[in-house]
Amino acid sequence: MGTGWRTRRVGVLYLVLAVGGMAGAVCIAFRSDLRVAETAAALLPSVGGLYLSWAAFRADRREAADGYGLDRIADRLAVAVRGQWESEAGVRRLNDPYPLPVSWQTADPQFSESWSLLREMAGDWPSGRSAPPPGWAREPAGLAGTGGEITEVFLERVPTRRLVVLGSPGSGKTMLLIRLLLALVAERAEGSPVPVLFPLASWNPAEQTLESWMAERLARDYSGLGAPESGHADHTGHADHARALLEHRLILPVLDGFDEIPEPFRAMALDSINAALPLGQPLVLSSRVTEYGDTLAPARGVPVKLSGATAVELRPLDAPDIADYLKRDAGGQDTTAAARWDPVIRLLGTDAPVARTLTTPLMLFLARTVYNPRPGEEATVLPTPADLCDPTRFPDTEAVRAHLFDAYVPAAYRPHPRYPCRWSPQQAEHALRYLARHLQHTLGGATDLAWWQLRRALSPRIAQVVTGAVLGVVAWVAATVVGRLTALLAGLDSGWQTGPPAAVVAGLAGGIAGGIGCGIVAGLTGGIAEGVTHVLTAGQLEWLRTALADGPAYGFIGGLVGALSSKLAVRQPAASRPQHRRAWDWRMCALGFTAGAALWFSFRHSYGSTAAAVGALANGAVYAVAGGAVGARASSLSARRPGAIPTVRTRWAWNWRGFAVGLASGSAIGVTHWTVLGIQSLLTGTPSYTFTTMLSFSSAFGLAVGIAHGLAGKPADLTTSVGPAAFLEQDRKIFHRLWMGVGLAVGAAFLLCYGVEYAVRGGIPYGLGRGTTSGQAISMGPLHILNRGLAYGLTVGLAAALSHNAWWHYTLARHHLAAHRHLPLDLTAFLTDAHERRGVLRQLGTIHQFRHIDLQHHLAAPGRSQEPGAAHPPLPSPRSPLPPAREP
Incomplete structure (x- = not known):
């Protein structure tokens, strides 16, 4: 059982989901006597999933047939190297x-x-x-x-x-x-x-x-x-x-x-x-x-x-070799620029500080960059090398080295005749010093400047809030706005709530993407947006209260499910597992009780105060137990969730452990709600979901979470060297493809689960009276089911892409640091220019490094080296402003 078989199983699973979703859509269409156009609309999401799965299946078979032997792979790698x-x-x-x-x-x-x-x-x-x-x-x-x-x-x-x-x-x-x-x-x-x-x-x-x-x-x-x-x-x-x-x-x-x-x-x-x-x-x-x-x-x-x-x-460089090299780099033996080095050359081979400093290729490179003119540049505008011979300013080799390091970055960024620079020397030095300090302090002295690790400079809380807000808005658009537009086009008037509650969708997606904090923010954002929409369009003030209760409740439970399934989906080495775990988290217990009780109590206008109070106590108890038992593990993961490693292709890898964990934890949501409603029904006589509705709901949720954790992009079969900018672009593309692929699979799962129930029963109870101005319960029709597939597919697919790719968090960190004027907004262009045009950085595969580790240490130092006897102004702190970038 090789790689080809494992990846082809993903294609088979996609085919099953797509065909099942298509069958559900056909059942919906014929059961409801929809017209041809509406039937085509019902089948459209499944057709996309069917094509994607078949294309992936064929691509894997073709790749397996066209595989290369190791000798040929080595030959192609040699070309890339x-x-x-x-x-x-x-x-x-x-x-x-x-x-x-x-x-x-x-x-x-x-x-x-x-x-x-x-x-x-x-x-x-x-x-x-x-x-x-x-x-x-x-x-x-x-x-x-x-x-x-x-x-x-x-x-x-x-x-x-x-x-x-x-x-x-x-x-x-x-x-x-x-x-x-x-x-x-x-x-x-x-x-x-x-x-x-x-x-x-x-x-x-x-x-x-x-x-x-x-x-x-x-x-x-x-x-x-x-x-x-x-x-x-x-x-x-x-x-x-x-x-x-x-x-x-x-x-x-x-x-x-x-x-x-x-x-x-x-x-x-x-x-x-x-x-x-x-x-x-x-x-x-x-x-x-x-x-x-x-x-x-x-x-x-x-x-x-x-x-x-x-x-x-x-060995150290020989004096004649140093002299010949400096003069040749300045244009030749008889040029005016080469003659500027004569005072230095006369000291080579002696014990003078400048002579001992220039015996290494690094110092020789810095000296030529600082003092030698480029083609088309006048030597008269540059400092003179004779200054290095001054024993008062440079009494030892350390003083000469510090001076050359100080002068190197401004020299590398001085106006270039052929390559104009968007950043002034002061801006470039400020940004490079920040990056050096980021490597030295944030990353513990690392030398690899990897773009996907820049997220370490951003507070995890900020990332959770922004990601949750984005998911909440996407859920609101998909569940409320698009649902309403679809209903109007079909001539169906069931209020604005044609799709599922935005807070429910957003909370689950936020939990998958970023844990409890992200889930609560996403749920609140989606709930507030949905509630305000109802108030402004239908005057339903009670739905604002419900939406506000939906947000933290579904965000909390979605965060638990998302964080735990993310953690359990990956086997942790024994050495990396925490040694001390809290058995019970009272803060999460209290938060869970509050969120769960508020959710059901907000439905008192539909069920009555007594039924709502009973449901609130029952649901609050369930949430409290869930939060107390597993909240500590889930919240710790949410706060310290590691950054995703970039991916570079759309061939799928299937994680059966992640799928099984996601299926089980996602299904727990539906079982919990059905149990709470059952308890409430027994005590008050109010209606409850049927077992088949619970089964459809649980299966759909479980498949959504399972697919989100079971799919990930893997590198393309191309033995070519990939630079940082290309690696970033590949990760950005795979982000969008993961969004589309997971979204189609999740949408097909919802069509399959709800479509089967609809075909069997002829209708599905539509929850707690939502979607009508009178508060009366309605049956879920074909458009409701389609809107559910769309809303969950679009939002959960986005959450899966966010959790598996590094591009999004890099983008957040880049904009955050640019807003605080630490780094340029177009950081990729800045790093590329620093490598290709200025020579300040070097490139090793997908990462950058400073040209020399001593240059990194010098830039990361707390103070700027100055000439002896001169004032030593403090280096701007990492929060000092970066001046606006100058146009080319």
């Missing part, structure tokens, strides 16, 4: 004006296995060699080299092909790895392993194995190799393409930034690398010297070393 890093090398100007001549030497012996042991390890591998290859270095000193020789060192001179690249901060480790990766891809044979660069800063070895983390990065950066855990409905246990490539050793890991793993986890990380990538698996690892040395020789604990690896260490 090459395109990605050639583009990134251009953006980072690694070859402009020419590649820096970075050189290296053999690292201290403590960082490597003994050379004799390395040769012995490689000779013992089952390769069929009768003698060591002639390319192997005879001793560690043979690993020294410069520039492009790194490929030869890795492929031919290192016997085990396991290499550690060490260096000081900014010494060019990542630049060298990119050159090595591009060379390996260029020399790669078809069907052989693909070198892929993995930034280790985003890996937490205490929570995730190396294999799982690498598979997740591959699936996210190359959208088709498989899906990371996506939302509530993705718990696939099969080996996707990413895992299969890793298991078959068709990925050559290039692990960058070992030093960026937090210090307490480095030894654990190195041990995990040894376990996941055993001897015989080539790999490259980069790290700063001190951090790697501390891991190999810790003050406490057992030393850990990368098995079967040797190490090289990058």
